[in-house]
Amino acid sequence: MIQATLHQLKVFEAAARHSSFTRAAEELMITQPTVSAQVKQLSQAIDLPLFEQIGKQLYLTDVGQELFATCQGIFEQLDLFEMKVANWKGMKRGKLKLAVVTTAKYFVPRLLGSFCQQYPEVDIALQVTNHQDLTQRMQANLDDLYILSQPPEDFELTSESFLDNPLVVVARSDHPLAHQQKISLKDLQGEPFIMRESGSGTRQCVQKLFEKYKISTQVRLELGSNEAIKQAIAGGLGISVLSQHTLISENNQELTVLDVEHFPIQQRWYVVHLSGKQLSVIAEAFHQYLLEESQNVYSRTLSGQIKV
Ligand code: PGA
Numbered sequence: 001m002i003q004a005t006l007h008q009l010k011v012f013e014a015a016a017r018h019s020s021f022t023r024a025a026e027e028l029m030i031t032q033p034t035v036s037a038q039v040k041q042l043s044q045a046i047d048l049p050l051f052e053q054i055g056k057q058l059y060l061t062d063v064g065q066e067l068f069a070t071c072q073g074i075f076e077q078l079d080l081f082e083m084k085v086a087n088w089k090g091m092k093r094g095k096l097k098l099a100v101v102t103t104a105k106y107f108v109p110r111l112l113g114s115f116c117q118q119y120p121e122v123d124i125a126l127q128v129t130n131h132q133d134l135t136q137r138m139q140a141n142l143d144d145l146y147i148l149s150q151p152p153e154d155f156e157l158t159s160e161s162f163l164d165n166p167l168v169v170v171a172r173s174d175h176p177l178a179h180q181q182k183i184s185l186k187d188l189q190g191e192p193f194i195m196r197e198s199g200s201g202t203r204q205c206v207q208k209l210f211e212k213y214k215i216s217t218q219v220r221l222e223l224g225s226n227e228a229i230k231q232a233i234a235g236g237l238g239i240s241v242l243s244q245h246t247l248i249s250e251n252n253q254e255l256t257v258l259d260v261e262h263f264p265i266q267q268r269w270y271v272v273h274l275s276g277k278q279l280s281v282i283a284e285a286f287h288q289y290l291l292e293e294s295q296n297v298y299s300r301t302l303s304g305q306i307k308v
Contacts, residue, residue, distance in 0.1 A: 149201060221238065
């Protein structure tokens with residue numbers, strides 16, 4: 001039986017996650033020599049090295065990687081246990097690990113705000129990234145719940161849809177097509193187009209539609225942020241397809257939605273978790289909250305929205 005303390009495992013887990021003793025020390029609010037000493041003692045107890053240093057970079061050895069995965073499992077189980085205890089005591093307390101695609105950041109924080117008013121003792125870790133990175137996080141089982149609009153089909157997920165996510169064509173208000181109705185897709189062919197980065201779910205969806213109708217667009221610019229795309233449209237660099245959610249906070253008249261055939265693309269938002277995953281009490285509560293309350297919370301934020 002390996003003689004390791006929970007504290008040593010905690011220190012090791014933080015060092016492995018950050019690939020850095022210094023950052024682990026910062027996170028745990030202890031000194032860097034304490035991190036080194038704890039890792040050294042753990043390594044002696046196992047009788048094998050856990051890290052190797054190549055140049056300035058710290059790498060996990062094979063046994064280090066195995067221990068890292070084991071620690072993640074142990075701490076996840078302990079968190080679950082702690083939350084169950086809190087639940088038995090009638091409190092909803094603990095951490096919610098949520099990862100959402102970039103476009104969902106326009107409504108998820110508001111939902112979290114009202115959720116946290118109900119459960120003030122819940123801590124939230126929110127990751128915002130694009131569709132491809134989110135899929136990788138799912139595969140690595142890094143979070144409790146995920147929010148996106150095209151759940152991957154290549155692994156077992158439990159997903160439920162909870163809100164509309166229409167994708168619309170956005171142009172500058174003085175664009176020549178701005179006041180036309182029933183614009184055909186073909187009319188977009190010559191337009192300079194601003195596209196999200198590869199790996200974006202929005203981009204995938206737009207490309208699928210354009211491929212289906214054999215539309216070739218002239219991509220002038222690729223950008224990894226919806227906000228940057230809106231600025232580029234306002235700057236006259238071209239048109240783009242964005243989720244209508246990205247326009248919610250717009251209160252100026254610079255942008256408009258074009259009336260193009262086959263648009264809006266009617267997508268839905270899904271809340272997803274790995275099928276085998278045992279959800280914590282808090283994750284269950286947030287899941288339920290999303291399904292029951294998201295429409296109400298969202299409707300309350302629509303006042304300044306650009307109409308489709
Ligand atoms: P994206 O994903 O932010 O990666 O474009 C949006 C989506 O899933 O609809």
